[in-house]
Amino acid sequence: MSVLAPILALLLLAWCVAVLDAWMTTGRFRPLAPLTATLALVAGESLVPRKPDRLFFETAPILLLLAAVLAAAALPIAPHLVITDLATSALFVNAALAYVLVALLMAGWGPDGAYAMIGGWRFLGQTIAYSMLIVMPITAVAMRAQSLLTTDIVRSQAGLWNVLYQPLGFALFFVAAMAVSFLPPFDLPTASGELAGGVEAEYTGARRAIFRLGRTILIVSLATATTVFYLGGWLGPWLPPWLWSALKTLAVAAAMLAAGHAVPRLREAHLLAWAWKAGIPLAMLNIFLVGVLLLVIP
Amino acid sequence: MSALQLAFVTFFGLAAVWFALVVFRTSSMMRSALALLFSQTALGALFLALQAEFLGVLQIMMMATEMSIMAIFMVMFMMDPGGLGQMDMTHQKRLSIVAGVVAAAVVAVVAVLTPWGAPATSIPNPSEQLQGLGRELLGRSMLVFETAGITILTAMVAATAVAMPALQRRRER
Amino acid sequence: MSIGLLLALLTAAALFGIGLYGALSQTNLVMIMMGVELILGGALLNLVAFWRFLHPGSYPGQMFVLIVMTVMAVEMAVGFGVAIARFRARGSVEMEAARELQG
Numbered sequence: 001m002s003v004l005a006p007i008l009a010l011l012l013l014a015w016c017v018a019v020l021d022a023w024m025t026t027g028r029f030r031p032l033a034p035l036t037a038t039l040a041l042v043a044g045e046s047l048v049p050r051k052p053d054r055l056f057f058e059t060a061p062i063l064l065l066l067a068a069v070l071a072a073a074a075l076p077i078a079p080h081l082v083i084t085d086l087a088t089s090a091l092f093v094n095a096a097l098a099y100v101l102v103a104l105l106m107a108g109w110g111p112d113g114a115y116a117m118i119g120g121w122r123f124l125g126q127t128i129a130y131s132m133l134i135v136m137p138i139t140a141v142a143m144r145a146q147s148l149l150t151t152d153i154v155r156s157q158a159g160l161w162n163v164l165y166q167p168l169g170f171a172l173f174f175v176a177a178m179a180v181s182f183l184p185p186f187d188l189p190t191a192s193g194e195l196a197g198g199v200e201a202e203y204t205g206a207r208r209a210i211f212r213l214g215r216t217i218l219i220v221s222l223a224t225a226t227t228v229f230y231l232g233g234w235l236g237p238w239l240p241p242w243l244w245s246a247l248k249t250l251a252v253a254a255a256m257l258a259a260g261h262a263v264p265r266l267r268e269a270h271l272l273a274w275a276w277k278a279g280i281p282l283a284m285l286n287i288f289l290v291g292v293l294l295l296v297i298p
Numbered sequence: 299m300s301a302l303q304l305a306f307v308t309f310f311g312l313a314a315v316w317f318a319l320v321v322f323r324t325s326s327m328m329r330s331a332l333a334l335l336f337s338q339t340a341l342g343a344l345f346l347a348l349q350a351e352f353l354g355v356l357q358i359m360m361m362a363t364e365m366s367i368m369a370i371f372m373v374m375f376m377m378d379p380g381g382l383g384q385m386d387m388t389h390q391k392r393l394s395i396v397a398g399v400v401a402a403a404v405v406a407v408v409a410v411l412t413p414w415g416a417p418a419t420s421i422p423n424p425s426e427q428l429q430g431l432g433r434e435l436l437g438r439s440m441l442v443f444e445t446a447g448i449t450i451l452t453a454m455v456a457a458t459a460v461a462m463p464a465l466q467r468r469r470e471r
Numbered sequence: 472m473s474i475g476l477l478l479a480l481l482t483a484a485a486l487f488g489i490g491l492y493g494a495l496s497q498t499n500l501v502m503i504m505m506g507v508e509l510i511l512g513g514a515l516l517n518l519v520a521f522w523r524f525l526h527p528g529s530y531p532g533q534m535f536v537l538i539v540m541t542v543m544a545v546e547m548a549v550g551f552g553v554a555i556a557r558f559r560a561r562g563s564v565e566m567e568a569a570r571e572l573q574g
Contacts, residue, residue: 055329056328367547402484450544
């Protein structure tokens with residue numbers, strides 16, 4: 001019971017995010033679309049490239065799904081609705097997200113195709129850009145909570161949510177979260193116009209269904225992480241805690257999906273330049289400001 | 299140590315050694331790099347099984363990114379990244395096998411024959427470890443930590459400076 | 472004498488041996504560095520095993536592990552910087568062809 005409920009909640013949130021994404025992109029609200037799309041993919045023909053690196057080709061979508069689920073496993077939806085409650089949960093989320101990189105590298109190398117490979121290696125450059133930007137705001141959040149337990153981090157926001165206490169950190173974490181889940185404008189690995197789908201292109205049939213599911217659960221994990229670290233998790237006045245969590249997560253996911261629609265894709269050189277020359281000094285400034293606030297305010 | 303912990307230690311230890319062997323047995327460079335990645339991940343999982351939670355999570359996190367960077371350097375610098383050419387790129391093979399086996403044997407013999415004493419029974423729980431490590435970092439070992447930080451910064455600047463193209467070519471661009 | 476300590480130390484010995492074999496037998500700089508990473512991994516495992524089984528209350532043990540992890544990262548960074556410079560100058564990072572760098 002204690003593992004089943006969070007996993008069902010995760011799948012339900014992934015379903016809602018998929019419907020939301022389709023609604024934003026096509027303008028049509030079709031609540032059964034995930035089911036029909038999955039059935040269509042699984043029943044469709046499954047093409048394998050001519051000389052793939054079989055091991056990587058098969059493992060990549062599964063590893064992506066696993067990384068996303070592990071990242072979500074350390075995040076609480078309600079006070080006792082968390083799959084694992086490690087003492088270093090906030091860092092564990094980051095460790096699980098690092099395997100998204102490994103999965104995409106495998107997906108890039110496996111099919112032995114040019115577009116996939118370029119997409120995969122571009123994601124490595126993107127990772128070098130966003131890794132610091134995703135860890136340093138977590139450091140500032142943990143400073144306020146004086147613990148790496150995600151439940152402690154939520155409880156520390158009982159007075160004031162972190163989005164108001166550390167707005168700079170929130171902005172950086174939001175941008176870095178979009179970069180981890182390769183949402184536009186950071187969709188270098190699956191650049192739809194330029195790379196014809198990139199790492200996702202060579203996957204068909206059931207493997208593509210798993211890849212898409214992994215990617216959607218990754219978006220849900222990152223939205224949950226933003227909610228837990230910055231928007232107060234399950235805290236809120238009248239509704240039950242899990243409903244608050246779900247609403248906040250869906251709001252963050254909708255914001256992440258909508259934020260990049262009007263922004264052109266960022267070139268990798270520019271992404272690295274912005275992240276390292278502007279992002280990291282801002283992240284350090286955020287840590288400094290949070291430290292000063294913690295010492296000054298009793 | 300409980301039986302479950304012992305089983306995990308054995309499993310992850312064997313996984314780490316097996317992946318380390320695959321690193322040098324396979325001819326595909328990408329598989330070699332990712333096998334090293336999974337060997338280090340197994341090592342991190344071993345740390346988790348040995349109840350050093352922070353160190354385990356840190357190892358797993360750092361090694362994923364570090365070994366992926368090693369993978370791209372392999373693809374950049376090596377002649378046959380796919381391993382389809384079956385080249386043998388080793389030298390002094392017998393010497394190195396002998397050196398490896400002798401070194402492992404000496405370390406193993408020292409490990410087995412030394413009287414280590416009774417194993418400790420009470421391990422601090424992960425939250426206490428985290429707090430203790432934090433206090434240690436910012437208390438007694440602060441000088442070590444600061445020096446390590448400055449060393450990392452110096453190494454970053456030095457590596458970037460060494461890797462940039464020569465000044466003349468940069469001005470021409 | 473704990474079984475867990477023995478298993479961990481033997482695993483570390485095996486990793487050290489494999490890493491030494493790799494560092495000595497490979498001709499390419501990147502593969503040599505992979506061997507060195509395995510040697511350092513074996514050392515890390517030894518440190519954690521000693522911390523866990525002999526002195527669990529003593530945090531300088533964990534501090535040492537952090538320093539070794541730092542050394543791994545720094546050595547990789549500088550090593551790859553040198554590899555890039557060598558590749559630019561010569562077109563390959565094969566150490567057999569690098570006799571002029573000796574001594």
